[in-house]
Amino acid sequence: MMLNFFDQFMSPTYMGIPLMALALTLPWVLFPTPSHRWVNNRLLTLQSWFMNRFTQQIFSPLNPTGHKWAVLLTSLMLFLMSMNLLGLLPYTFTPTTQLSLNMGFAVPLWLATVIIGLRNQPTVALGHLLPEGTPAPLIPVLIIIETISLFIRPLALGVRLTANLTAGHLLIQLIATAVLVLIPMMPTVAILTAIVLFLLTLLEVAVAMIQAYVFVLLLSLYLQENV
Template sequence: MTLSFFDQFMSPTYLGIPLIALALSLPWILYPKPTARWLNNRLLTLQSWFINRFTQQIFQPLSLGGHKWAVLLTSLMLFLITLNMLGLLPYTFTPTTQLSLNMAFAVPLWLATVIIGMRYQPTHALGHLLPEGTPVPLIPVLIIIETISLFIRPLALGVRLTANLTAGHLLIQLIATAAAVLLPLMPTVALLTTMLLFLLTLLEVAVAMIQAYVFVLLLSLYLQENV
């Protein structure tokens, strides 16, 4: 049976049990829990500093009404980063390479921001569909274009996260396969290819963190338009 490079993105099962459920629950086990001590250890202090800095940077431009989303978006950020990073380990599965999972995150959160805008300030929310000073003949066309762009937002969120992680994993597997094939034939070229693979892995670690940040940042921008 010939294995495909895309087999790594298939959801694994064991005894009929989908292991994606284990992968989704694992991040919450890895993070240390706050203690009742007056002073935290170094790991808890670093974790608290990271969460505070991220929350401050994301929610500083938002009004007070959007600060209610702080716990939700911060938890989503940590969740996505952990899934992306764990997927870089050998013999692991990355759930965020599944478009269905990413769309399950993107669509409800995007829809919630739209509903909030339509409920509390419908005039301001509908005003985004038609820029001020638009010539009268272009009004129907611009409304259609802005409506389409509004409904494309969740698709763009899910596809961006899926495509970046999938491309990175495929490239790593391609270069690793090339290094393994070239090792008995041209050891020097295989060594250089392995060095390239190491640098690419570091780049993929950065991509895993940046894409989780971009996903939450765009959600905060959509929220900023509606609060």
């Protein structure tokens, strides 16, 4: 029996070898590789349609300079969504519940957007630190606040993804434990709790997809400010 509900978020190991690498490679194995045929099967057609719609929605507001990020951000969204959904299966591990992994995605990509802005348009990039029309006495305070808000962006990206997935997994674990405890004592209440568990699982499937989309959407907004 699990002594601590947070044990499910520990990185699993097998014979001393961490299974994080295996969990990270699974999403790439699941997606089929497009073929050179003129007519593909239904799965490949659906996959291509989804990627085209997502790329069009994300990158239509961006300047043509930012369209170079299309392949990277689309791949990242599919990768995060796949890991989030695979983590909802029984006896699996969700790598995106680890803050270190999420920060490993967030910090380099955020830093790349900042460097691009400072290289291509340094005046505009530095101008974001001071809103136009600010009174002179408030200029030092606002510069400090905007600088802190700039550096807290990657932390917010990583913590948002980690907190949402961790909270959902904990709720599922708690309600599932309540169902098992209530079955011998109050079967009617256990059935109602199981219905709540089913609805929560559907909600977590939606959260898994939405959080991957939000992660990439915020990165595209940061990129939009710097291109």
